[in-house]
Structures are given as C-alpha cells and as structure tokens.
Amino acid sequence: MYLFIINPRSGGGTGQRTWRIVEKLLKQRLISYETLFTKDAASAERAVLEALARREHWEAAVVVGGDGTIHSVLSALHQTGIRLAVIPAGSGNDTARGFGIPLDPETALATATGGRWLDSDLLSGRDGFTLTAVASGFDAQVAVNVNTSRYKRFCNAIGAGQVAYIIGILHTLLTFKPCRVNVACDGKEHSFETAWLVSVCNLPGYGGGLQICPQAEAGDGQLDVCVVHGCSRGQLLRLFPTVLKGRHVSLPFVTMLRGRSVAVTFEQPRQAIGDGESLGLAPLAVRCVPGALRVLSPQGTAAAQRSCQASG
Numbered sequence: 001m002y003l004f005i006i007n008p009r010s011g012g013g014t015g016q017r018t019w020r021i022v023e024k025l026l027k028q029r030l031i032s033y034e035t036l037f038t039k040d041a042a043s044a045e046r047a048v049l050e051a052l053a054r055r056e057h058w059e060a061a062v063v064v065g066g067d068g069t070i071h072s073v074l075s076a077l078h079q080t081g082i083r084l085a086v087i088p089a090g091s092g093n094d095t096a097r098g099f100g101i102p103l104d105p106e107t108a109l110a111t112a113t114g115g116r117w118l119d120s121d122l123l124s125g126r127d128g129f130t131l132t133a134v135a136s137g138f139d140a141q142v143a144v145n146v147n148t149s150r151y152k153r154f155c156n157a158i159g160a161g162q163v164a165y166i167i168g169i170l171h172t173l174l175t176f177k178p179c180r181v182n183v184a185c186d187g188k189e190h191s192f193e194t195a196w197l198v199s200v201c202n203l204p205g206y207g208g209g210l211q212i213c214p215q216a217e218a219g220d221g222q223l224d225v226c227v228v229h230g231c232s233r234g235q236l237l238r239l240f241p242t243v244l245k246g247r248h249v250s251l252p253f254v255t256m257l258r259g260r261s262v263a264v265t266f267e268q269p270r271q272a273i274g275d276g277e278s279l280g281l282a283p284l285a286v287r288c289v290p291g292a293l294r295v296l297s298p299q300g301t302a303a304a305q306r307s308c309q310a311s312g
C-alpha cells in the first residue's frame, strides 16, 4: 500500500494536474493506494503521522508536490522510517533532480514503485529537518522577496514563473549589502569580511537546478558549504550562469567547505531558507544526520537493489 501525499497548489496548480495523471495510472496498473490532500505545511506533519498510523505496513509515502511539500513531511517520515518517493509537481523540483528522479509523472511513478532506494542524510537545525539545502544571505533574500512580491502572482498568472526570479535577483541586487560572516565547520572557524551568501547543502543543487555545491552527495554523511564573498555586484551577477554547471567553485571569491556540523553567524540580520521555505533569520546551526531518510531513487545502491530482489 502506498500513501500519496498531494499538494494540489504546488507548482501553481501542477500538483492537481499531476495527481490526475498519476491516479489514472494507479487504477490502470491496479496499484493499491490511499490519498492525503494536505492543506498547508503547518498541519501536514500531524496529518501524515495520523494517516501512517492507520496501517502497519506502507511501501512508501509518495509526495506529489515540490520541495516545500517534501520539506513539510520530513519529520513524520524520519520518525516512522517510511520511505519517501516523489512525483515532481513543484516549480523547482530540486529534491527530484538531486536524486535523479524523472520529472515526468509516469516515469517518476515507475521509480516510486520500482523498489530501488538510497539512504539519504538530512540536515537538522532549529526548525527541524531539511533535505536539499539551507541557504542564507543573498539567495534566501531573493526567495523571500519573490514570495512576498506582487510580480510573482502576475508572472505565475501569465505562465512565466521563472521571470519572477529574474526580477527578484535584479531587485535584490539593488538593495542587498554584503556583510561579515563567521562560518564554523566542525568547530573550525572561518571568517569572511563581505559575504553575500552561505549555502549548506546535502544535495548539489537548488533554485531549479543551480549546482551550488556540485560535489554534494546525499548519503556521504557530510554537508557541503559554499560561501560567496569579497566580490562586486557585477561579479555576483556574472556568477549565476557559472553556477548552472557548478563552475563557480574555482572562482577566487568562492570558498567551499565540508563538515558534519556547520554554524553560520552574520554580523547583520540575514534571511535563511530550507528546501526553499523560510526559516526566519540567521544565525544557523545545522548538523548532518547520516542515513536518516530512505528515498526511492533510480540511483539506489547495489545493496538496496539486492535486498529488494531478495524480498520481492
């Protein structure tokens, strides 16, 4: 039995459309499932725990939604040990990209029911768990500005959601000022005078495919950190295209770190986001919880594949 957790609003309505496709496929293929339509992030954890408690064995909890919807159920899945599967229906879908889960609903469903998984680490902090990355500074401010803007609604209404982020980057560039930050990585202190952003990653990318920490691996028991500091506004703007392929890591104003626990303290109040959702203001203290969540993925390990074959 699969529990489908559906956020119809994700991706500006893609959740609802994707669910219609998936429901048809489930019926055609005689796959047993139950559904849970979640209303908001605040009530999702409890609703998922209640739904999971109704049955002893679940094959997986399958989220039809984006990164924010997945974020809202991480604690429930960690507590119960139920595997996470994803049918991508958000705007960014960085969780799906990071685990190699196809963006097309039919192939994603094949992955959800295919039985290959990998044990992923989670980031644990003051506000609970995050799966992809905790970002603070400039890019978190872009996300906050876009989400509270009038232009986002307008861009979504005309089907140009990505344009809202381009406007958001330009708008934030005009107003944001870099400041001093201290980054403690496994207790070792690093200080940067004029820092734009600090990203702590479990998966390589966020923001719809930006490879901010291209070396990050979900199950390596480590967090990868990217600090952008000491550059001009023009250099920051020119950095964005290089992040698409992860080529920014060799630039002189980019420092990459790695560790199991990371604390980030800015001199000025700075926004933070986890899986694209607001975490309020930094400071941040996050640690890696190794192997905390099973994720159904075509990248599943050989051990997981063998164990599936043995049980199937």
Ligand SMILES: Nc1ncnc2c1ncn2[C@@H]1O[C@H](COP(=O)(O)OP(=O)(O)OP(=O)(O)O)[C@@H](O)[C@H]1O
Binding pocket: 006, 007, 009, 010, 011, 012, 038, 039, 040, 041, 044, 065, 066, 067, 068, 069, 070, 072, 089, 090, 091, 092, 093, 094, 275, 276, 277
């Ligand atoms: N479990 C949930 N059920 C309903 N609404 C939720 C849930 N979790 C979060 N939300 C709200 O729905 C919004 C959109 O969901 P989600 O983040 O999944 O999609 P998206 O923002 O379109 O895509 P992505 O995060 O992949 O860019 C979130 O920003 C949040 O406000």
